[in-house]
Amino acid sequence: MAGAFDEAYDVVVIGGGHAGCEAAMAAARMGMNTALYTMNVDLIAQMSCNPAIGGIAKGHIVREIDALGGVMGRVIDRVGIQFRLLNSSRGPAVWSPRAQADKQSYRVEMRRVLEQQERLRIKQAEAVAILRDGGRATGLELRDGRKVQAQAVILTTGTFLNGLIHIGDHRYSAGRSGETPSIPLADSIKSIGFEWGRMKTGTPPRLDSRTINFSVLEEQKGDSRPTPFSFETGAITQPQVSCFITYTNDRVHQIIRDNMSRSPLYSGQIQSIGPRYCPSVEDKVVKFPDKLRHQLFLEPEGLNTNETYVNGLSTSMPSDVQMMLVRAIPGLENAEIIRPGYAIEYDFVQPTELLPTLETKKVEGLYHAGQINGTTGYEEAACQGLMAGINAALKVQGNSSLVLERSQAYIGILIDDLVTKGTNEPYRMFTSRAEFRLHLRIDNADQRLTPLAHRIGLVSEAAFARFRAKQGRMERLAAHLRLAKVEVDSGRIAADQALKRPEVRIESCLDSVPSELREQMSWEEMKSVETSIKYEGYLKQQTAEVEKLRKAESRRIPVDIEYHAIPGLSREMIEKLSRIRPTTIGQASRIPGVTPAALCILHIHLEASSNRKETA
Amino acid sequence: MPTLIEDTIAAISTPLGKSGLGVIRLSGRDSRRIVLSFFSTPRNRLPDRVPVLGNLVEPSTRDVLDQAVVTCFEAPRSFTREDVVEISCHGSPVILKTALGLALAAGARLASPGEFTLRAFLRGRIDLVQAEAIRDLIEAQTLYQAKVAQQQLSGSLSRKVTPAKQTLVELIALLEAGIDFADDDVSVLSEAEIRTRINSVEAGLLPLQSTFAFGKIVNAGLTIALVGRPNVGKSSVFNRLLREERAIVTEFPGTTRDLVAETTQVEGIPVRLVDTAGIRAARDPVEQLGVDRSVEALADADQVLFVVDGSQPWTRLDAEVQTRLEGRTHLFVINKIDLEQQLDEKSLDIRSKAVCRVSARTGEGIEYLRRALFMEYGQLEGYEGLVTNVRHERLIQQALNALEMSRNSLKSSMPHEVILLDLHSALKGLSALTGETTVEDVLGTIFSTFCIGK
Ligand SMILES: Nc1nc2c(ncn2[C@@H]2O[C@H](COP(=O)(O)OP(=O)(O)O)[C@@H](O)[C@H]2O)c(=O)[nH]1
């Protein structure tokens, strides 16, 4: 067998996007000989959509990636040009960092990080086939005929599979803007027999900033104290720039209505479904006719470019119409379009084809991560890449897998939703998807996840020591607050009780805390202590539910279970359960339409067969 | 329902009759704790396999509901191999229903039919050579669940809950949108608007809850006052309802100078009957005292029986008593129907929902009166209705409590994500009555309300 291959690795990653980068880094750092294959090494970690990382729920994911030893947070912290903590007027559970990126620097910095990583090789080549031996992935074949052996293959090809770009009635096959699509690879993957779907997403036009009249626009500055994504980042020091806000108007809407027949979205040329939360401007005008204006954000794509991203103006209108409608917008009367907006259709594999480890059920050793699984967003992609990389490495090492629970991380929610329910619309994370939202905060992501990452070797001893020291400081502060008394309107009470009141802040409770401890602690650490005290009661209320969930997750269902052979299950239930093949009773209970009675029967069956095994 | 055998289940395990002994059974780790939360016994302990005598007590009011004998069977020496507790009490459906309700409120889950047997099997207590039997069991469960689901989805309760639930989903969607799409221009609700919406959800549920008022009077009992001019037969009716001679019955008007109160059970419901002195201008201070007390008792009563004498024409005194009843719900009781009737009903302005014709002497019409006492509080149902009713009541109550908590959080300026905890918990209660509402439903509402997306 060995002779048939030209090269051999433990783990091979196909695709150099946000999922691919995290996957390759994780595998390599866990000791795997790893190779990353990409069609164009100059476009590694390209931000093909908007030039920003984070945002509500997405910022949480980046923190979690960071806590697990991923790289996205560290990189954006070095190249971000405007940082804002979103939702800061609300409670800390929904605070979420967001940053505009210098797009080019992001790419360069990520590539530098990858290139410095031991055991990781970066290769420019087009993969055309997944090689298999029976039900196992053995490697991949390159366009020039070379064969690469791998014990695990991670597929992170984004929108490249049968990508088709639409600008008006122009259509051409493409990956991302300007790159070629991977058609042979798509055919190879299709031949495995996965369930496929097709999705659509859009981008807005990019303008030349020299032609924008900023003087009439509303300025949006970054925070004066930028909040970093990574727990390891000390402070953000690079210069910060502003974004600007403008609005569509009646004239814009009229131009769109007049030219509707030329939009591929409405001419019937595009059939697939786009996300409801990221509608094209055509959709906005049609679906919300009463709304007089729609907000647009003008976001700089970097410090060394004039390119400006018009967030909110995603469109697939022909270029001439795009020109007209842009120039009807206040401040953009003389704007020049550098690149027109476009819509892209692409294939995705139903994520119900995957186990919670992101390994495919049909081919052992093959993992899918990122947009190929029907998600959107750099952050959603990156976290899947990370988990696929981790699980591929664990599997090659012969160790048990790492699956995060819904009560543990947004990443756990994302993957559980995907593999349990599948998706028909590009899947994006929202905080409302989290049952235990008050627990899944940016300030405790390290507490939730870093010990796990340390155990599998993704966190260095030095970083882990810093984490432990931080936890120690926070515990000491919490202990002091339990003893300290503070004055409130009803008299002197324990500081930790006072903090439960919404109006009381930790700053007013620090008097009796030793100054030595106070000086060691950052503002974030103190806030985090405050938050856990404030939420204590609510978190306790949920512990029982978390516990229940955990129990149900601990009841494993054997992979080889045959649902049709279980007496008492209805045909509908057999079908649903066989399609998803849940790995635990907990997952089974979340499959839409699976009834409590079916769960009961499944349970009886599992108990009965384990009893039988014990007595045998 | 990911928990299958971790939680504690409860059910009425004897067929429901209106008398005799009734048994409620609990199985699961928390059985003992749950029962001790509403069963009061001198030593507050339930030793293994020792029957213990005590009282069933409504924990919030400390009202005694009934006497009961409780026996604990410790795991694994029990039918299910879990801790099992059996409560034997009076077999009245109302008592059983209330006691079951207390168990559910303290954390037990209503068992599905056959679930005790199922547990016995899962714990290895029953040998499963009888695969057939278990299959039947499951089938019964499936059928039962389908039936309950069907009842709920198409039932009138569900139809009544749906508008309130819709309002709640919209409120949740608006608040969620404010959190998840803070950067889009979604409008943020003011505190006053949120309160208005919470109130409107509540307003949709309160009338439903009052249909469960039956459950409430079961716990708290019901005070019924008999009023009327002297000598119409109030004390006689009172005695009839009590089935005992208790009040003083005389032929001279104004004898019952003080209040005579007696607690009894009617249809299993604790009832305090208050026989009042006739309301009339008193001739001496002692009688005046009685009259004053009567007026007070009238104010305190949950239900009033306005007794008139059918063998006499309507008098000014009757009219005087009636004016005191203005604005109060009451039952119009015409007594002495064994005698020749002189009362011209057509000329009367009867403002009661029902008129009961009785004879305290012969007992005629008394049974009807007995049932009419609870007319406003709903009927007694059959087994399934009874059980699902307890469940519905709990769910609506859960939703109302959660709404109340959300209002408190709002008042103390908690952030929206905290207020949403309670709103989601209210939604959970309502969803259990009408079918599930998922995150997708909430997101769908958001996306159709706001133009989200940049
Ligand atoms: N014939 C007849 N006499 C009744 C009836 N109810 C009460 N009486 C008589 O009416 C008189 C007054 O009864 P009582 O209960 O003391 O009236 P109260 O003053 O309203 O409490 C007594 O002589 C009773 O025996 C009835 O239903 N039929």
Ligand SMILES: [Mg+2]
């Ligand atoms: Mg009397």
